[in-house]
Amino acid sequence: MEKATRKWWQNRRGASRRGFLKAAAGVAAAGFWAEETIQAYQGNVNTNSKPSALRITDLRFAHIIDAPMRCPIIRIDTNQGISGYGEVRDGASVTYALMLKSRILGENPCNVDKIFRKIKQFGFHARQAGGVCGVEMALWDLAGKAYNVPAYQLLGGKFRDRIRLYADTTESHDPKVYGERLKKRREEGFTWLKMDLGIDLVEKIPGAVTAPAGVTQRSSVWTKHMFTGMELTEKGIALMCDYVAQIREMVGWDIPLAADHFGHIGVNSCIRLGKALEKYNLAWLEDMIPWTETELWKQITLAVDIPTLTGEDIYLKEPFIELARNHAVDILHPDLATSGGLLETKKIGDAVMEYGHAMAMHFAGTPISFMANVHCAAATENFLVLEHHSVDVPWWSNLVTGNEQPLYEKGFAVVPDKPGLGVEPNPDEVKRHLAPGTGYFEPTENWNNERSWDRLYS
Numbered sequence: 001m002e003k004a005t006r007k008w009w010q011n012r013r014g015a016s017r018r019g020f021l022k023a024a025a026g027v028a029a030a031g032f033w034a035e036e037t038i039q040a041y042q043g044n045v046n047t048n049s050k051p052s053a054l055r056i057t058d059l060r061f062a063h064i065i066d067a068p069m070r071c072p073i074i075r076i077d078t079n080q081g082i083s084g085y086g087e088v089r090d091g092a093s094v095t096y097a098l099m100l101k102s103r104i105l106g107e108n109p110c111n112v113d114k115i116f117r118k119i120k121q122f123g124f125h126a127r128q129a130g131g132v133c134g135v136e137m138a139l140w141d142l143a144g145k146a147y148n149v150p151a152y153q154l155l156g157g158k159f160r161d162r163i164r165l166y167a168d169t170t171e172s173h174d175p176k177v178y179g180e181r182l183k184k185r186r187e188e189g190f191t192w193l194k195m196d197l198g199i200d201l202v203e204k205i206p207g208a209v210t211a212p213a214g215v216t217q218r219s220s221v222w223t224k225h226m227f228t229g230m231e232l233t234e235k236g237i238a239l240m241c242d243y244v245a246q247i248r249e250m251v252g253w254d255i256p257l258a259a260d261h262f263g264h265i266g267v268n269s270c271i272r273l274g275k276a277l278e279k280y281n282l283a284w285l286e287d288m289i290p291w292t293e294t295e296l297w298k299q300i301t302l303a304v305d306i307p308t309l310t311g312e313d314i315y316l317k318e319p320f321i322e323l324a325r326n327h328a329v330d331i332l333h334p335d336l337a338t339s340g341g342l343l344e345t346k347k348i349g350d351a352v353m354e355y356g357h358a359m360a361m362h363f364a365g366t367p368i369s370f371m372a373n374v375h376c377a378a379a380t381e382n383f384l385v386l387e388h389h390s391v392d393v394p395w396w397s398n399l400v401t402g403n404e405q406p407l408y409e410k411g412f413a414v415v416p417d418k419p420g421l422g423v424e425p426n427p428d429e430v431k432r433h434l435a436p437g438t439g440y441f442e443p444t445e446n447w448n449n450e451r452s453w454d455r456l457y458s
């Protein structure tokens, strides 16, 4: 008999015997069973931790740069010596997390949803959600460590053991160079590719873009796409199609190839460009216009036979549900560090699935946030693919320790079975990449006592 099978059989026999005793001893044995159950339960729990008495005592940060983004990692400490890690979204201010410190001190971090609902009023779209989401990640890390289970298990278990990745790849205006870079990704094992395809490619070619004098791709980044007055000409569209055709030939027709960063062009140009690109069978057209424009998105989606996608700047599930209910885009694309963290993002996946839509995941950051994404992707049924922005940063994986396997290999992330998020910061490597003038998880006492009357409903 196999060792595991023998053990199971012995346990079964033991259970039968105990079952007999229970029947014979009546009420007294029922008491014994309750005690035994409690003991078995506590045996599974981290011995350093009594979860019901766990309390948050501190929130500190280490601000990493050049990953290639700026990413503040946060650490939440407790009264029982265990700490949880989260991350403020790439490029966002760590203040978004620090201002939450006084609101979470003294809370039991295992009450993840309760704390999330308490602090979610301090988040907003894009980077402004960075603090709420970073704290939420750290709470799952703590709850997992306290109960000795991986975060995906706390979310309801996993649908997959490996998470498909797509890698951000630095753009080149030379299709041969860009094609080679994307081909290399495929050779490294990535099974899904994404390219940048913006009007910057043709903007300086006479007759390719029509725009009011002085308006450029660069000057219009703060203006919503519909209000720039920039439109592509037939020549511009033909040049962009030729660029895609060359890259498609190089990477092959059998691998999903998505396109992003079109520039702030009007809806009609999006439709004309999209229709011209149909023959290259792209995996999706990303963020052609702002996510706020449900009706305009629907026009593009109905007109173009390539999947459309948006969502990386949306905070909370409701706008995703609005887009899905209207079938305004084909694929929803939350960034977990903006959308509301692990549980809210799983809820987004589940909700949009009800309307027949898949969920891809946007991500740029360190391995802390990466692992939060991996656990969420594992636990969400309609997950498609997760972004990875740092494949070319050689020290990226060294930022953490504790993982038994590489964080990712051959284009897939490995879902860890260790408690919480499954990784810890590696102090030596983190200290090598701190933002100038910042320290390694130094005290933040000045944020302990911020007070305001936060009630939303008078």
Ligand SMILES: [Mg+2]
Residues within 6 Å of the ligand: 260, 261, 286, 287, 312
């Ligand atoms: Mg994008």
